[in-house]
Amino acid sequence: MQHCVLVYRVQPKGKHWTICFGGFPCGEFDSRRDALHSAAADARRVRRMGHVVHVRVARPPDCERPLPDKMLPALH
Template sequence: MHTSDLSYNVEPLGRCWTISFCHIPHGTFDRRVDALRAAVRDADRVRRMGHRVTVVVARPQGAPLAERVVRPAP
């Protein structure tokens, strides 16, 4: 089976949040946590197909923290 290293990026899009996959934004969410939940849910689905998946979460603008990387459980 062919596997890939895939990355979902949760990032701000104006006043909303989006999930970027393959550098293309997919969907808009009013809250960062809603975008994160959707990204992790889909990342888990893709992981079960045999791919290695990472979810990178941007911090709200102005936050003094770096982005966060989440890896779904194996």
């Protein structure tokens, strides 16, 4: 079985947050935290299958200073 690097992106979508995977938005969440929890749970599941998984988290749009996306450390 071929394993690959998969990237989940938690990012704003209008007034909500979404998880983008494979270039497509998946789900709509009321908060960044809710989207992050969902992305992390699915990333752990996929990692158990042997894939390398990264979760990138966009900063809230109302941040006072521009900051790069945050990459979560390895999910256990």
